Amino acid sequence: MKLIKKLKNKLKLLSHSGSDYYCPFCGYHSKDWEVVGHDLAVLREKEVIGGGRRAAGCYKCQSRDRERLLYAFIMEELKLPESKDLSILHIAPEIKLSSVLLDQHFKEYVCGDLFTPGYHYADYVKNINVLDIPYPEQHFDFVICNHVLEHIPEDTKAMGELFRVLKSGGKAILQVPISNNTQETHEDFTVSDPKKREELFGQFDHVRIYGQDYSTRLESVGFKVNRINISNKYKKLGLNPYEDIFFCEK
Numbered sequence: 001m002k003l004i005k006k007l008k009n010k011l012k013l014l015s016h017s018g019s020d021y022y023c024p025f026c027g028y029h030s031k032d033w034e035v036v037g038h039d040l041a042v043l044r045e046k047e048v049i050g051g052g053r054r055a056a057g058c059y060k061c062q063s064r065d066r067e068r069l070l071y072a073f074i075m076e077e078l079k080l081p082e083s084k085d086l087s088i089l090h091i092a093p094e095i096k097l098s099s100v101l102l103d104q105h106f107k108e109y110v111c112g113d114l115f116t117p118g119y120h121y122a123d124y125v126k127n128i129n130v131l132d133i134p135y136p137e138q139h140f141d142f143v144i145c146n147h148v149l150e151h152i153p154e155d156t157k158a159m160g161e162l163f164r165v166l167k168s169g170g171k172a173i174l175q176v177p178i179s180n181n182t183q184e185t186h187e188d189f190t191v192s193d194p195k196k197r198e199e200l201f202g203q204f205d206h207v208r209i210y211g212q213d214y215s216t217r218l219e220s221v222g223f224k225v226n227r228i229n230i231s232n233k234y235k236k237l238g239l240n241p242y243e244d245i246f247f248c249e250k
């Protein structure tokens with residue numbers, strides 16, 4: 001059975017190989033991307049970026065468009081590894097991205113996640129609650145926290161914590177699923193039924209769908225927000241043309 005699976009996988013990679021696209025995590029060159037994600041009405045209607053069913057997966061390592069965007073921004077645009085003297089906090093670390101960052105041997109690279117029963121965490125990940133980060137003020141030069149805030153009712157408190165542990169002049173990448181056609185964030189904390197949450201917010205454990213006012217919330221805790229789009233520059237990585245990086249500064 002294992003051999004058949006291996007063979008099938010090999011054939012799949014052969015049939016999709018090409019020169020149009022490229023995955024920076026595994027190096028696979030392809031002519032297209034695998035269709036991934038859930039097709040939900042609310043994600044379609046609200047044109048939610050960072051979710052929904054789309055051709056965005058690497059056939060070889062399963063990386064997603066949004067992970068490749070982070071790779072391009074951190075490794076190619078910011079060239080973060082050129083400054084080894086950085087203290088970095090990475091909340092809910094994307095496994096492929098954190099492997100790349102671990103290899104850079106920064107002065108400090110802390111990975112944290114709120115440990116939840118039933119989930120597995122890599123041994124370099126610490127149990128950290130983003131509402132109460134166990135580090136002093138002005139500790140980190142750089143914070144990465146993606147697709148976390150939409151899970152937390154007290155999201156501005158979490159934003160405030162991320163802001164607190166960041167040094168003055170420090171930078172943060174804070175991505176969330178965001179509606180492309182809605183101004184106002186839609187949230188309702190009285191909804192706790194997982195099925196209803198999926199229907200309203202696009203995932204069983206999300207408590208909101210952010211609108212374009214997401215930046216205003218970040219600014220309310222003190223961040224200066226820069227929205228940056230690099231999708232045109234990295235066409236080979238198959239990025240979502242509408243996905244901006246929320247690059248925040250203290």
Ligand SMILES: [Zn+2]
Nearest residue numbers: 023026058061
């Ligand atoms: Zn890949």
